[in-house]
Amino acid sequence: MVLPDLVIQSMTIRLPVFEQTIGVEWVTKNQGAGLTIPGTWYENIYLSADPTYNSFDPLLASVPNLNSLNPDQSYTHSANVVLPQGTNGLYYIIIKTDHYNGIKETVDNNNTTYSATQINVTLSPPPDLITININTPTVTFSGQSITISYEVKNIGSGITTDNIWKDDICWYQRPPGNSIGRPHS
Numbered sequence: 001m002v003l004p005d006l007v008i009q010s011m012t013i014r015l016p017v018f019e020q021t022i023g024v025e026w027v028t029k030n031q032g033a034g035l036t037i038p039g040t041w042y043e044n045i046y047l048s049a050d051p052t053y054n055s056f057d058p059l060l061a062s063v064p065n066l067n068s069l070n071p072d073q074s075y076t077h078s079a080n081v082v083l084p085q086g087t088n089g090l091y092y093i094i095i096k097t098d099h100y101n102g103i104k105e106t107v108d109n110n111n112t113t114y115s116a117t118q119i120n121v122t123l124s125p126p127p128d129l130i131t132i133n134i135n136t137p138t139v140t141f142s143g144q145s146i147t148i149s150y151e152v153k154n155i156g157s158g159i160t161t162d163n164i165w166k167d168d169i170c171w172y173q174r175p176p177g178n179s180i181g182r183p184h185s
């Protein structure tokens with residue numbers, strides 16, 4: 001059986017698209033003598049401090065192949081990827097084609113390519129969340145449920161990169177004549 005051989009032929013990094021997002025463009029080539037038809041594979045994009053892929057390198061994207069490739073055929077694919085919050089320093093982008101080994105190839109150990117140069121990532125400004133406009137009923141009774149409304153505002157210069165976080169709600173008893181309360185668990 002004549003097999004294909006997928007490789008990442010080249011890679012271009014566009015810095016930055018916005019905030020912590022960078023653009024990655026790469027060329028995948030079938031340099032083998034066989035077709036990749038039928039077949040689906042994934043190209044995984046990683047951030048790495050060194051030019052060697054390790055399993056602990058953060059995965060930035062897993063991109064399915066654009067189309068099948070005949071011998072000597074290639075395609076150009078691109079993706080915008082978000083760097084993990086707190087990333088700072090010099091990093092390589094590593095792309096591995098057919099990461100999950102969906103395609104039987106003549107050579108599997110030539111599927112990983114790293115960027116020609118390191119990208120210099122500066123720490124993005126952090127967000128700063130505060131709570132404002134807390135509204136509670138002025139009178140209620142023990143055992144009753146109450147409705148509390150509040151707003152969360154970001155007064156920092158950076159965006160929140162997490163979509164989900166939790167707000168803790170505690171209640172405090174304020175002693176008469178004392179403006180500072182103490183927490184109740």
Ligand SMILES: [Ca+2]
Nearest residue numbers: 005006107108
């Ligand atoms: Ca290969």
Ligand SMILES: [Ca+2]
Nearest residue numbers: 098101103105
């Ligand atoms: Ca393979």
